Amino acid sequence: MMMLTLAIILLPLLVGLALLLARPHAQARAVALLTSVAALGMAVALCASYDSAAGPVIAFQHDWAPAIGLRMVFGYDGISLLMVLLTAIVFPFIIGAGWKNQLSEPAIANGLMLLTQSALFGVFLAQNAFLFYVFYELSLVPVFFLLLRWGGERRRAITMKFFIYTVLGGLTLLFGLVYSYLQLPAGTSADFNALQEVVIVPDAQRWLFWVLFLGFAIKMPMFPLHSWQPDTYTMAPFQGTMILGGVMLKMGIYGVVRLVLPIVPHGAAEWQDVVIGLSLVGCLYAAWIAFRQNDLKRLVAWSSLSHVGLMCAALFTLNATGITGALYQTLAHAIGVVALLYLVSGLQTRVGTTQLDVMGGLKVKMPRMAALFLLVMIGAVALPLTQGFVGEWLMFNGLLDVSIWWTFIGVVSIILGAVYMLYAYQRSMLGEASKLNVADADETDHWVLVPLIAATFILGVYPQPVLDLLTAPVQQLLTQLH
């Protein structure tokens, strides 16, 4: 498995670099799409070869700078694989989303996207804390350029804000990792399996928790650290937003599971109520603001914020059901949000804006598009038989173990979610026939949306394979927690 693990990181990296340097404008999209499909194939092969009973796999290790704890160790367990799979699944669609309305200078844009993908694979496959950190920060660089170059209004200021926010979180995380690493016996490197053994006195865990958690909380983002997110999501080009909302925010969830909970379990238990409380407040608050939005892209941004709040709360239930639910939901949300953003971008190109009050009655002009929208939305509001439902069901079950009141708040946010989604659908599609002259969904739209919708229902009806990936590693995590 060594070759496959390395190849999945190297392939997008090398192709991405080649695209950046050679800049073959004509074939750039096709090359990028092929690469991402190949990466998907490799990810599926990796999952197929994984035997969850046998436990975590270390696929590759090599000394890098062992004197400071840095080793090149790649490997995976079920949670890593879920994240790899998620990244691999959504990227072909993200790249495919640019098929019709490509960004200017497609070679550079697609090259940057592949570089991001490579860094994300690195994040999810790294088995050493500092190696993880290297990829974690590295993933920011191509995204920075994507936003800076192809972003919308006020992109300079917003990109800087985004970057500074996440780097601040990153550096405090680095500090926390260094601190934790130094609690290990001298001469050990900061591999995950070594860090899981680290013993940190409860007093130190109390502050160390926040130092470690801050970066991930910003990345998700958790209320009240979210202020960069709606602006960035709205300003970014659609493909950039898909990357941010589809995959990058999941690095936050993954980071908590991989680094925060195992290293500072006492800290997590101690601050459990605060984190859940803040998450749920954010969840409700974001849902309320989403409800008030007139801009569809902003609505998606705020709804994403709301959903992430719930995931974060479920993570901190610190029980198997909640954590499994949150992890399952990362996949569900990724697929959902990419589809949703694709739709919004489709509307944007046709109508010329994402303002809801300009739309209305579009269903008459674009019946197929409206149907696709409806299906995507069903997934987004987590109707039973869709994948969102499975995740939410698990998350609420987890939350119930902690407190019925927390669960109640979560449920209210979900109801609000259904309301604003349906309301948005009503405002854009239903009503008196639109006077706008717009084209209906075409072939590309179907190529992108139908597989995503299919995935929504397949995962909703038959979630077991994914849950199987998670059972063993979540159990292992729980033994570390208690």
Place this chain on the structure above:
Amino acid sequence: MSAIILLSVLGVVLLYLGLGKNKVLLAPVAILGVAGSAALMLFDQRPLPAWAGGAMLFDPLSVKFCVAMAGITLLLFVFGADYYKRTEENVAEHYALMVFSLVGAFLLTSYQDLLMLFLGIEVLSIPLYILAGAKKRSYRSSEAGFKYFLLGSFATAFFLMGIALVYGMAGSFDLSVISAYATANVEQAPALFLIGLFFIALGLAFKVAAVPFHFWSPDVYEGAPTLITAFMSTVVKTAGFAAVYRLIGVHITALPPQVERTLWVITGLTLLVGNVVALRQSHFKRLMAYSSVAHTGFLLLAVLSRNGASGQAIFYYTLTYALASVGLFVLFTAAKRAANGDEHIRVFRGLFKQHPLLGAAALIMLLSLAGIPPTAGFMAKYQVFVLAVQSGFVWVTLFAAVMAVVGIYYYLGIIRETFTANEAPVRIELGVGNGAVIAVCAIGALLLGVWPMGLI
């Protein structure tokens, strides 16, 4: 030691070469000479003796520092071959003075007693006073030279006073004796000894531009010819830190608590002032000056951690910092020429669009200065963080991490310019030599991070 002798001879030879009409030989001789001294340093495998009655000792770390500084000087000479072709001023003297300054830098890495330290500082600085003011017709350059000289002399005076006081109390210039004296009196240090240490610290703080003795650096950086600015921000800074580390990292490890506290305050202020003031700069050389003050803060953190690995970390940090900033200065000079002498960071605008490779090189070097993985600059900062936390300076390190974020902001400002399209893009003309220097610097800044080659 043979390397130092070779360099001194080289300086004189260069001066003589300058007397002749034909100056073609100058750059090759200078380059070969410096390369030769580096090779002597590295391959002279005879057991390292103590020189000048034990006043100097070349240990493995000082050898490394010397080789690195010679290497950086070499890069600058290659840059100079092109740089001086255009300005055509007293080229021979410039090369010779830089070589003499390098001799001082070598002394600073290997002294074993305070007199040799003083000698090293003076040999390093006096050529720089002249070089900083080298553009005689430029008002700013003259001001820079004068300011540097005046403030430098003040610092030297204090420094000398400090040595005298320490000598008076400890009874020797020998660092091992002084160190023993300091250890014996660490709780209740006599006032005169304390004052002496403060004055020595002040002199050194001036050399490495630590707050509050940093005020000269932006003006001098701005006024001096760019080549000299690059020399000051790399070789001189490296030498300064090698000296500081040798003094309080290796020898006088038991500092009285008052001195220790003062040094921590200086470190914190240096981090704060350097980074925050750099935020407001749009003039490239001033920005580099303030950011160099900020890097001084990180380096001080490594010095004060006084861990077994500090010297190594300081070496790695200064080397990677020097690589990135030399490359940027070379690039800046070319861009400035294309922009008719503009010295603001906007000269980088549109660089990537026009010259993708140069843009990529600039990106790598800037990311390295900012400390973003996987560049060498990240490894350097990371090492410093590890050292500092290891030594128990948890809160200072956290503060340094936050300051590193501020640093990222202004480096990103330049990156943003580089990648912003310009309406009227300018073509940058770069000689083969300069292109090679930039390539070496950029590749070095990336490679040392991805594959540290035993340097960590």
